[in-house]
Amino acid sequence: MAIRQIVIGQRSETVRRANLSAIVRELHIRGPLSRSELVALTGLTRSAIRSLIGEFVDAGLVYEERAAPLGTPGRPSALVRMNADSAVVLALEISVDSLAAAEVGLGGEVLDLVRVDRPRGHSSVGAIVTDLAELAAEIRARRPTSEPYIGVGVAIVGVVRRSDGFVSMAPNLGWRDVPLDERLAFALHTDAPISVANDADLGALAEIRRGSAIGAEDVLFIHGEVGVGGGLIVGGRPLTGVAGYGGEVGHIPVNPNGLACRCGSVGCWETEVGEGALLLRAGHAPGGGRLEVAAVLREAEAGSPAALDALDNVGHWLGFGLAGLVNIFNPRLVILGGLFGRIHPFVARTIAGELDRRALPAPRELVRVVPASLGVDAPLLGAAELAFDPLLADPAIWLRPRTSLPELASA
Amino acid sequence: MAIRQIVIGQRSETVRRANLSAIVRELHIRGPLSRSELVALTGLTRSAIRSLIGEFVDAGLVYEERAAPLGTPGRPSALVRMNADSAVVLALEISVDSLAAAEVGLGGEVLDLVRVDRPRGHSSVGAIVTDLAELAAEIRARRPTSEPYIGVGVAIVGVVRRSDGFVSMAPNLGWRDVPLDERLAFALHTDAPISVANDADLGALAEIRRGSAIGAEDVLFIHGEVGVGGGLIVGGRPLTGVAGYGGEVGHIPVNPNGLACRCGSVGCWETEVGEGALLLRAGHAPGGGRLEVAAVLREAEAGSPAALDALDNVGHWLGFGLAGLVNIFNPRLVILGGLFGRIHPFVARTIAGELDRRALPAPRELVRVVPASLGVDAPLLGAAELAFDPLLADPAIWLRPRTSLPELASA
DNA sequence: GCACATTTGAAAGAGAGGAACACAAAACCC
DNA sequence: GGGTTTTGTGTTCCTCTCTTTCAAATGTGC
16 A cells, blocks of 8 residues: 555544644734633634633643723623743844844743844854854843743744755855754754744744734735845745745846846846845945945935935836736735835835836735834744744643743732 | 634534545545555544545445455455545636536546637627536536536636636636626526636646646646746645735746736736747747647747747746746746647756756756646646535535435445 | 623533454465 | 465444533623
């Protein structure tokens, strides 16, 4: 019988897992909720909610607090609130010009956050891993308890294989084929599972969980920096592709007569809309970084024709590429992050014009283009969310082994 | 409490539905299976499979037949086989130059199929609906039983809103904003649910269910004809976008200096790779249709430089666009359908070259480009699959009301 | 203070799959 | 050709999880 198991049959246990997961997910994303709100959200009965919440309370992941009366008739419902300290993750970010680390508690509370500048250009894996470990140690030292992290999430400017956190390529750092998860596990002295993903993918995750795209199922997060990254949410799930390399929108060919791209191709989108293109056209040093971009924006505000022309040109190409993406994905929302978020006020009209001209009417009408709402920390917060995913997907695992967690008041 | 139900809590009934669905799905897609193969596939126990199969047998959807010994030791297992006549759908197709109708039974057996040529160019909705109804009546008349169809699926060259089968735009027919489902329901005199979708989307569905992409989770089906359509499968599910307009790859802008496209934009992919572009460059009448394309292919085989150049040019632009799509989607498979399937032998090398040059190494390595395996009927077969979807998703509904179905031998 | 609305708590009930055992049928081995 | 091995079936009882039901608790509004 040459047949492998593909479909997994469901059992009662599956139901329990799904329901526990739904409750944790709602609490984690929406914040404190009353039992009856949970009843409304999940469609389960009060009894079921009651018993499931009871288990979370016993495990210390959640506590209930007496709610202030809301002015509505009926017995007031106690608020169910996540215990941020009961499950904490470490989030790390390797960006073009900074490194960051944060500790985030269940429910999304940022307990601590450190970001340090990093010189642009190539760095050895060892150096960056060491720097990150130092940041992590700094945060760890400030932490009162000694509970281990339940997971580590890492955002990196680079192409990452999702299954195992293998960094296939990170041109901004000069990396190729780096098993980053292993290196970090060693440097951080941790057994916690380490998940690595592309920074734009994680920015998108953060935006749909905590930013301007909450609840949206079809979202394109386009992150501009030196290069262009894309975090694409399709039907509520991140587009990973067959090996996790999906979403590399920066290297869509858009201009057959364009410039050589560092990826080896010619006329990629990022050669037309990346930071370098903007600075060059505005008459600034193309390697200038964020400060130089800020200068261009100041000049544009002051009315400098060169700066305005450069922004207009980038806006044109941004719209050109976005039109194709809108036709392909029919998204509800396009979120512009990083550089694109900063220049949004200057390019919004140009982009809208290109979309009007080049996108099909039906998808065009439905899409809105907005700047990212989480700022520079979006990928870092997304890394935290990534680290929480196993807990959100199957909370039952966390309910059994841990019986004694820091106990907090429960009324 | 301003909260709407979003997550749906699971109950035992959900489990039952999921397991019934898994069984029907496997039988529908893989064909007859023994009980023990179903056990292996689903991970359920024999008792569970036994009782679920028993219900299907009672309902007449499935029957068991004594298996011939297979030469392996052990007691031979009875084969569980779908009863094709127990649930039949009607599939319809409105293509650029043909109309088709088919009757397909549960399990995918094509019971009857008719295809008639259609003059290219604009046609009124009424005329086409009438023609389709006639085809359907013809098939219906040949049918021995009078059981109603469980559903109707329609494939159409056009942009379709998935939720209700509203045809937003069909440039090949000259249609805008047509409520095709309503028109067909009236013309066919049927109460059966009617689902309408884009032909390329349905071609993709057929390819992952019955064609060359069985089991693949990330597939791009690119269908060339007068225009270019895309059926994109992401993570095993069709990419629909927020309103079902997703997958319109034909109108990705690829050439800023290109020709005006009938969509109103300039330099869309389909202006470079569509049938018109091929014929024009090969020195044929651009409106010539399939016969003219066949002529070009014969000339190319005979070594005509003009034909070869035209094919090479189309191959170049095909690869150019595909490179971007491969970078975005990181697919396992790109399937070329329609015109692109026919010219595949002539353009495969050119496409591969463009991909090598323009796609990122990581996704490039993982993708294969193949011609469609189902030929012209792919969208029609996909329409049938679309009509089966409700049954596959929740077979329980079909188990209760129908107690008397045509009974077939069960040993 | 009383009617009403809403939530809580606990016990009994129902639906679904799992585990274990006895039995059946075919191929293999000597 | 008979016993052994292997694979599959039928049946019964058990467990898990959510639902149902009823009584009690705790508010609001008049």
